[in-house]
Amino acid sequence: MRFTSFADLNFSQWEPMWLDYAGDRRSELSRELNEITFSRLQTQTSELQGLAAWHEEPVGFAHFFFHPSTWSRTQECYLQDIYVSPSARGTGIGRNLILEVAKTAREQDCTVLHWRTRSANIKAQAMYEKIARRLDYVEFEIGLG
Numbered sequence: 001m002r003f004t005s006f007a008d009l010n011f012s013q014w015e016p017m018w019l020d021y022a023g024d025r026r027s028e029l030s031r032e033l034n035e036i037t038f039s040r041l042q043t044q045t046s047e048l049q050g051l052a053a054w055h056e057e058p059v060g061f062a063h064f065f066f067h068p069s070t071w072s073r074t075q076e077c078y079l080q081d082i083y084v085s086p087s088a089r090g091t092g093i094g095r096n097l098i099l100e101v102a103k104t105a106r107e108q109d110c111t112v113l114h115w116r117t118r119s120a121n122i123k124a125q126a127m128y129e130k131i132a133r134r135l136d137y138v139e140f141e142i143g144l145g
Contacts, residue, residue, distance in 0.1 A: 001093060003100045006041040006050040006061075013058045014038055021083040051100055053084070053093050060084040062097045066108055077105035079115035095127055 006014070015034055019026055041050035041063065053060035063081040079101055084094045098113075105113045113132075116139060117124055128134070 001096065002054045003051050003097070004054065006038070006052060009042075009050075009052045009058055009061075011035065011038050014041075014052075014061065017058065017061060017083055017085060020085075021081060048080075049104075051097060051104070053088075053097050055088060055091075055093070059088040060093050060097055062101050064101050064105075064113075066105070066110060069111065072111040074109045074111050076112040076114065077101065077108070077110045079113060082115070094124070095131060098128075098131060 011034075015038070018034060018037070019029070022029055037048075040046040040048040047065045049064055051062045051064075052058050053062075061081070061083050062079060064077055064079045066075045066077050069076045079098065082094060082097055084097070102113045114135075117128065125134075
């Protein structure tokens with residue numbers, strides 16, 4: 001298994017994984033939005049960054065970004081999306097993707113790596129609890145667009 005930046009990934013490799021990850025929210029994604037998102041991930045100057053996991057072919061990804069924090073003097077890292085292909089689940093790729101993002105965040109002097117998951121995603125939560133501390137927050141959202 002190896003990890004690379006999105007510069008080594010092409011759209012046709014990423015998009016099927018992205019659409020599978022989107023699941024029931026897939027209808028919210030247009031081809032144009034997918035192309036914009038992928039372009040952001042490939043652009044070294046974009047705030048949105050990505051890592052691709054490879055095992056002969058791409059089998060997963062992590063999308064993340066750095067942001068300022070009111071709770072520390074440095075920044076934090078938010079893991080926005082993490083995906084592992086169904087055929088590669090249970091092999092440690094998800095765990096290693098998170099740890100690779102954590103390594104990148106440490107190199108940027110971040111104090112925290114944080115993310116969210118759906119409450120029904122019990123399998124992923126079991127793995128997350130082995131490497132991270134579960135927080136007791138409830139999330140709210142107001143759609144603005």
